[in-house]
Amino acid sequence: xxxxxxxxxxxxxxxxxxxxxxxxxxxxxxxxxxxxxxxxxxxxxxxxxxxxxxxxxxxxxxxxxxxxxxxxxxxxxxxxxxxxxxxxxxxxxxxxxxxxxxxxxxxxxxxxxxxxxxxxxxxxxxxxxxxxxxxxxxxxxxxxxxxxxxxxxxxxxxxxxxxxxxxxxxxxxxxxxxxxxxxxxxxxxxxxxxxxxxxxxxxxxxxxxxxxxxxxxxxxxxxxxxxxxxxxxxxxxxxxxxxxxxxxxxxxxxxxxxxxxxxxxxxxxxxxxxxxxxxxxxxxxxxxxxxxxxxxxxxxxxxxxxxxxxxxxxxxxxxxxxxxxxxxxxxxxxxxxxxxxxxxxxxxxxxxxxxxxx
Numbered sequence: 338x339x340x341x342x343x344x345x346x347x348x349x350x351x352x353x354x355x356x357x358x359x360x361x362x363x364x365x366x367x368x369x370x371x372x373x374x375x376x377x378x379x380x381x382x383x384x385x386x387x388x389x390x391x392x393x394x395x396x397x398x399x400x401x402x403x404x405x406x407x408x409x410x411x412x413x414x415x416x417x418x419x420x421x422x423x424x425x426x427x428x429x430x431x432x433x434x435x436x437x438x439x440x441x442x443x444x445x446x447x448x449x450x451x452x453x454x455x456x457x458x459x460x461x462x463x464x465x466x467x468x469x470x471x472x473x474x475x476x477x478x479x480x481x482x483x484x485x486x487x488x489x490x491x492x493x494x495x496x497x498x499x500x501x502x503x504x505x506x507x508x509x510x511x512x513x514x515x516x517x518x519x520x521x522x523x524x525x526x527x528x529x530x531x532x533x534x535x536x537x538x539x540x541x542x543x544x545x546x547x548x549x550x551x552x553x554x555x556x557x558x559x560x561x562x563x564x565x566x567x568x569x570x571x572x573x574x575x576x577x578x579x580x581x582x583x584x585x586x587x588x589x590x591x592x593x594x595x596x597x598x599x600x601x602x603x604x605x606x607x608x609x610x611x612x613x614x615x616x617x618x619x620x621x622x623x624x625x626x627x628x629x630x631x632x633x634x635x636x637x638x639x640x641x642x643x644x645x646x647x648x649x650x651x652x653x654x655x656x657x658x659x660x661x662x663x664x665x666x667x668x669x670x671x672x673x674x675x676x677x678x679x680x681x682x683x684x685x686x687x688x689x690x691x692x693x694x695x
Contacts, residue, residue, distance in 0.1 A: 339480040339683030341366055342395045342576040343658055348684035360469060362679050367454050372396035374402055374450060384410035384447035388439045391419045391530040392454040403433040409474040414439050417452050419526055421488045423602055448507040455534035477535045478545040480552040485524035498631040509589045509635045511555040515547040515690035545691045549683055556686030557654050559675035566651030567632045570615050574657035581614060593619060595629030597659050604665040617645030656682040
């Protein structure tokens with residue numbers, strides 16, 4: 338399950354079948370579903386009491402802000418309030434009332450909503466009714482975006498890049514950023530919440546969790562045309578973030594992340610960033626000061642010390658719901674479509690990581 342800002346992409350992978358005969362679904366993301374529910378309650382001028390799991394912010398955070406602007410009340414438990422911000426004081430400063438336990442909500446007046454990001458039980462129930470075999474699932478693999486809890490005074494944008502660099506320095510492989518249920522770093526609360534929900538809903542299955550941006554980059558390597566190249570720049574143009582990685586023989590040489598909205602209307606800027614990144618000339622601070630997250634380079638894979646050069650890139654490949662932002666670039670771009678479906682790039686990355694991990 339690849340849970341993004343716009344869609345939740347689901348693939349029931351069965352290694353006894355060709356990938357074309359596996360079940361695929363593209364569903365609205367949980368944040369959109371709950372944002373619509375909140376908007377309905379806003380129109381009815383009802384106060385809202387929210388409990389449940391940490392989910393992606395995005396649309397639901399915007400809906401909560403609009404609800405508060407109408408002078409209506411929003412009360413959230415401490416856990417679910419982390420959906421909005423990792424700092425509860427910042428959540429309270431928005432006007433949200435935060436309570437410690439769900440039991441406290443029962444004493445208040447308002448309409449209750451239970452946030453649920455992992456809907457595995459609903460999906461398996463639906464598939465079972467279609468005759469699919471879902472009672473012996475070995476692994477449930479989930480991708481969500483998690484910035485992590487940044488230390489006081491440190492930007493969450495910088496912290497996200499710093500944590501990924503820390504992990505990849507130890508092992509510069511994509512699957513390093515895929516975690517088994519007992520490996521998830523404590524700072525990644527949304528990932529830990531996803532693991533907890535998976536364990537409750539599918540107790541007989543192992544759990545793998547990773548970041549949506551990374552699973553999409555890894556999924557690009559499942560495109561046969563992309564896989565023919567030794568050195569690749571893979572780009573995921575997501576709804577919120579655009580992330581790029583320089584990959585050589587599946588090892589990571591560098592990573593860069595910006596915000597899609599700051600690149601979508603400026604193809605010259607995007608092209609300059611991608612070329613400079615591939616050439617080893619991007620500075621993380623420059624990307625951060627431009628409103629992005631940052632960038633970093635790792636030592637070349639297999640001990641090679643040669644300088645990074647855009648001339649050595651075999652292919653620039655792009656995936657993601659906003660891949661059209663690269664349509665006017667002068668550099669040749671290949672649109673990755675693993676399993677013949679761009680919407681399955683993230684889930685194919687999850688499968689690749691899972692097969693490597695366990």
